[in-house]
Amino acid sequence: MLRPAVNAVQVDCQSLLATARAVSRRRTVHTxxxxxxxxxxxxxxxxxxxxxxxxxxxxxxxxxxxxxxxxxxxxxxxxxxxxxxxxxxxxxxxxxxxxxxxxxxxxxxxxxxxxxxxxxxxxxxxxxxxxxxxxxxxxxxxxxxxxxxxxxxxxxxxxDHGDAVNGNVPPTTPTNPAYAKMLRKLLDLTNNSTPREVFTHAKLMASKGYAPTLETYSCLIQACAHPNVGCSMQETALSLFEELKEEGYTPNSTIYHSLLKIFASSPDYISMERILKEMTGTYGILPDVEGQQHILRHYLTTGQLERAMEMFYERRATGEKVHYNTYMEIIKALGRVNEVEEAMRVMIEFQKEWGSIAGSGIQPIAWYELLNIAASNYHIDGVSYIWKKVVQSPPPGSRTTLNPDDGLCLKVLNTAARHGNPDLALEVFRILTLRNVPFQEHHYAALSAAYARSGQLIPAFRALTLMRNQGIAHTATTANAIIEALTSSGKIENVDSAYATLKDFVASSNDKEVVEVAGFNAVLAACVKLKDLERALGVYTECAALSVAPNTETFNILFKGCVECATPSETPDATPTTPNKELAMFLANEMKEMGLQPDFVTYEELLRVSLYQEEDYEDAFVYLEEMKEVIPGGKVRPMVYSWIAQRLEEKGDERLGMVVEEMKGLGYEEEAKVWEEAVARVAPPQLIYKD
Structure with missing residues (x-):
């Protein structure tokens, strides 16, 4: 009766089956x-x-x-x-x-x-x-x-089980009071207990001599569909299913729906299709409401999203009820494939069927899942709608209000920053302030980006100043959104407007409105990006008037300008013309006089300045060796070697082979393969350096 089924509940069902069949063959217990x-x-x-x-x-x-x-x-x-x-x-x-x-x-x-x-x-x-x-x-x-x-x-x-004296096999019919009692207990355990207890009682019934019946098989398969075990007992249930058919029983609707319940969380779509075809075709049993829920969940589990959505909308068109958990599974499945708008439409159906959050229907966890999906995909419309509905201003009389965690708040903040929505960003700051969350650089950078992308430069600069007042150090990318806002239109007038804003900060009577060096560097970087080196130098010379102390990043931007501004605007990917090395050396000396320490970016820019000189580019190799001393482990970035290899190929320099071998030694195998043909063409084999 329980051939291979009992591994999951640790009951020896094989011995149970042997016992039941042995008793059914043996007509006498006591001699x-x-x-x-x-x-x-x-x-x-x-x-x-x-x-x-x-x-x-x-x-x-x-x-x-x-x-x-x-x-x-x-x-x-x-x-x-x-x-x-x-x-x-x-x-x-x-x-x-x-x-x-x-x-x-x-x-x-x-x-x-x-x-x-x-x-x-x-x-x-x-x-x-x-x-x-x-x-x-x-x-x-x-x-x-x-x-x-x-x-x-x-x-x-x-x-009285009938085997106490004469050993006759007791009848397995409801007219036998002893069997009826044990069957009632088996049914009760099936509905109210664990699979282990159900299988244990079935073993006891077999030991009493009761042969397996359709009711027994049905109870055991229902136990395999217990919610706590998911699809872990699928093989057990299928073995019992095949066994009952071998014994001559016809599966009923309860057995088939129990199998559908198991397949709801199972990835075995082949067995699911076979059982469903047999159920509806051979025996003419149609799935009920719960059975259709199981089929829909199975489609979602196995990634058959199109079939799931087709079945979902068919059921909604006919007015059939969709289970609450099924809605949750659909929303999660749509989120995994970044279908935010479709998930929003499903949420609308969710509200129609289960009510709004003001009632007793949809719980905040459903809104949390949808908000997480929308924020992870930077869907500003979905994020704004959900935030306003359940976080910022929930409906009157709502039982619960969604309280997003810090991670979700950060996702919402980044969405607001990307789409230039400062109001939403301030709402996130309000929530985090109520929790006494210590703000860090990425919080202020997102707030500044939200203002900058909305065209509000003054609050964007003030956010950087506020960050400095809080004692938070900025990074090289903190003001990237301001640079993007100043250069997106390609008009140099925007840079002039930003410079005027910085001067207004100096003229302000508010002691807290001071020019932050990150904002000052953003204006310099905008000038360089627009290839206006002269304007960049002009802004640099006003650093004293703006009460700004230049840092290493300031000079790195100017070094980059010495290279970038030498490239024609029409062909930005072309090899730069001769950079202004004299200006670069002047800035390097001034940097040294200020006591600023160069970093690896400084050496990279100076290497590029030296590398693209017409005749003498030997200083590039000097900066390469100095760069190795600054970088931990001496592992220079692969793009630096690509710059050098490209220049050596153009000049036909035989040291190209040495550079490629050094790239391989540092683990840049893929980058080195690009230059193998150039090495064979430029560098003779005897000149290729090998360790």
């Missing part, structure tokens, strides 16, 4: 010798035999009379007792008729009216009866006292 031995060794205890029509109490017990009856026990009494044990009905004078008459078991108490008819737990030696059979069901076989203890369980027909 004649065992029966004879049982009959010869058993006798009713002497204390329970009472003469008829006499009253007894605790103070008047005739021990001699009791002992005299010990020799009068005959085989007919014993046979009658054993016949009662093997029957499915109680003997005459049974406990049911007796209990209806109080404690008078034979309705003839010999004229004794002192017995309380309501005391059903009186001592048995106070009872008067001529039917010793009434005491056999209470009498233990160890020779101890026959008086039952209080509230002692009295076995009935539902406890």
């Amino acid at each position: 004649a010798r065992q029966l004879q031995q049982n009959q010869s060794n058993w006798a009713p205890p002497a204390s329970n035999r009472r003469p008829p029509n006499k009253n007894y109490n605790n103070n008047n017990v005739d021990s001699n009379n009791s002992n005299s009856h010990n020799s009068n026990a005959n085989l007919s009494d014993l046979s009658e007792s054993l016949a009662f044990l093997t029957s499915n009905r109680p003997p005459p004078g049974n406990r049911y008729q007796s209990r209806r008459n109080g404690n008078n078991y034979n309705n003839n108490n010999g004229g004794n009216r002192n017995i309380n008819p309501y005391n059903r737990n009186r001592r048995s030696d106070q009872l008067e009866t001529s039917d010793n059979q009434s005491f056999i069901r209470y009498r233990p076989f160890d020779g101890s006292s026959s008086r039952p203890s209080r509230n002692q369980y009295v076995p009935g027909p539902e406890d």
Whole structure:
């Protein structure tokens, strides 16, 4: 009955099946010798035999009379007792008729009216009866006292499994009280317990000799579909399913829907299609509402999103209800493929069917999932809609308000920064301020970017100043959004406007409105990006008037200008013309006088200035060696070697082979392959340096 199924619940179902089938083949449990031995060794205890029509109490017990009856026990009494044990009905004078008459078991108490008819737990030696059979069901076989203890369980027909004496296989029909009792317990365990307990009870039923029935298979397959086990017992359920068909049973709707429930979280779409085809085609069983939920969830689990959405909209068109968790699974599945707008449409259907957050329908976790999907994909419309609906201003009377965590707040902040929505960015700052979250560079950078991309340069510069007042150091990319805003139109007038804003900060009476060096460098970088080196130098010379102390990044921007501004604007990818090396050396000396330490970017820009000189580019190799001392491990970025290799190929320099070998030594195999043909053409094999 349970062939390969029990690994998941650690019950030996193979032995269970063997036991059930062995009992079904064996028609006798106890042999004649065992029966004879049982009959010869058993006798009713002497204390329970009472003469008829006499009253007894605790103070008047005739021990001699009791002992005299010990020799009068005959085989007919014993046979009658054993016949009662093997029957499915109680003997005459049974406990049911007796209990209806109080404690008078034979309705003839010999004229004794002192017995309380309501005391059903009186001592048995106070009872008067001529039917010793009434005491056999209470009498233990160890020779101890026959008086039952209080509230002692009295076995009935539902406890007689039919194999106690003659070994006949008990019938597995509802007319058998014992089987009906065990089946009721199996059904109860199926609905209210764990798969382990269900399989354990099924093993007990098999050990009693009950052959598996369709109800048994149905309960076991339902146990395999328990919500706590997901699809981990799929193989067990399918084995039971195939076994019941081999036994000649026809699967019913309950069994098929239990299998659909298992497949709802299973990636095995092949078995799912086979079971569904057999269910609807062979047996004509159509999935009910829950079954359709399971099929829809299976499509989502296996990535069949188109089929899932087609089935979803068909059900919505016909007015069929879609389960709450199914909506959640659909929204998550759409988020995984970045279908934010489709997820928003599903949320609209979600609200129609389950109500808004103001009611008892949609819980905040659903809005959280949708907000996370929209923010992860920088979908500003979805983020703004959800934030305003459930975070900023939820509907009146709403039970709960969505409280996004810090990670989700950061995603929303980055979305606001990318799309230039400073109002949304300030809302995120409000939430984080209420939590006393310490702000860092990326928070202020996003706020500044939101203002800059919306065209509000003054608040963007103020955000940088606020960051400095909070003691937070900026990075080289903090003001990238300001550079993008100043150069997006390609008009140099925007740079002039930004420079005027910086001058207004100096003229302001507010001590906190000072020019931050990050904003100053952003204006310089905008001039360089627009290839106006002269304007950049002009802004640089005003650093003292703006109360700005240049840093290493300031000079790196100017060094970059010495190279970038030498390239024609029409062909930005062309090899730069001769950079202004004299200006670069002047700036390098001024940087040294200010006590600023060069970083690897400084050496990269100076290397480019030297590398693109017409004749003498030997200083580029000097800067390369100095750069190795600055970078931890001496691992120079691969693009630097690409610059050098390109220049050496143009000049036909035989040192190209040495550079390519050095690239391979640093692990830049892919970049080195690009120059292998050039090496074979420019550098003779004997000049290629190898370690």
